[in-house]
Amino acid sequence: MVDEAWRLALVPALGAAVTLPLVPPVGVVLLALALGILWFHRDPDRSPPDAEGxxxxxxxxxxxxxxxxxxxxxxxxxxxxxxxxxxxxxxxxxxxxxxxxxxxxxxxxxxxxxxxxxxxxxxxxxxxxxxxxxxxxxxxxxxxxxxxxxxxxxxxxxxxxxxxxxxxxxxxxxxxxxxxxxxxxxxxxxxxxxxx
Structure with missing residues (x-):
């Protein structure tokens, strides 16, 4: 996961925590946004080919x-x-x-x-x-x-x-x-x- 992802996802995640109990549809959208930001910034390992040139x-x-x-x-x-x-x-x-x-x-x-x-x-x-x-x-x-x-x-x-x-x-x-x-x-x- 790219480090910046946590910072970008923090605001919608906090918004989701506040709105989920009060306005569930808005809370769900904010939670989905936070999860989408984390998914977007994924950083899987890769295995480069071992060949010259x-x-x-x-x-x-x-x-x-x-x-x-x-x-x-x-x-x-x-x-x-x-x-x-x-x-x-x-x-x-x-x-x-x-x-x-x-x-x-x-x-x-x-x-x-x-x-x-x-x-x-x-x-x-x-x-x-x-x-x-x-x-x-x-x-x-x-x-x-x-x-x-x-x-x-x-x-x-x-x-x-x-x-x-x-x-x-x-x-x-x-x-x-x-x-x-x-x-x-x-x-x-x-x-x-x-x-x-």
Whole structure:
């Protein structure tokens, strides 16, 4: 369970405790909201594949973007409200920089969402971009510059719907991709590319 979940669920849980005896329907709705927040922020363990030169998905969800950007390939994963929203390192590496970029709040599956608020975790040879959606306004990186992470390790989470994109290392080309738009992936487990 992501730590922030308890804080977010506290208000509706307290409201449910007060209203359940007095106004049961309102109390039930507030209790359901508190439980929904806890469920949404679940953080299951994952077992990354033990193989060399692979890239795993940074998020649970549906591949919504596969495109070339200069000499690099970008793969984006749209996280629906029912997906786990914990983000994981696609490749082992050392964090060089974590930068926040303010922006719009368009739906994360929209083509214009590249301009949304985002946090970029720069690993030097590749970047992980956590992009807020229209409702998601809370991106929480769990790493800092200098941190060394293993492939599949947790690097952050985002609350309530968003996208996670990985700009792959320059030596990964289109022939190395193992996913395409529309594929369903699991963070830290689904191999999205080889050759890294």
């Amino acid at each position: 692979i890239v795993v998905a940074p998020a649970d969800g549906t591949v919504s973007v596969v495109r070339e950007e200069g000499n690099r390939i970008r793969v984006g994963v749209f996280m629906n409200v029912t997906d786990v929203h914990v983000n994981r390192a696609p490749i082992a590496g050392e964090v060089r920089e974590v930068r926040h970029r303010p922006g719009a709040n368009r739906p994360a599956f929209d083509k214009e969402s590249d301009r949304n608020e985002q946090v970029v975790i720069d690993f030097g040879e590749y970047e992980l971009l956590i992009i807020a959606g229209w409702f998601a306004r809370r991106i929480h990186p769990a790493v800092e510059p200098g941190d060394v992470v293993d492939r599949g390790e947790r690097v952050g989470h985002v609350s309530f719907g968003s996208r996670a994109d990985v700009v792959l290392p320059a030596d990964v080309d289109e022939a190395d991709l193992l996913v395409r738009e529309g594929d369903t992936v699991r963070a830290g487990e689904t191999i999205i590319a080889e050759g890294a």
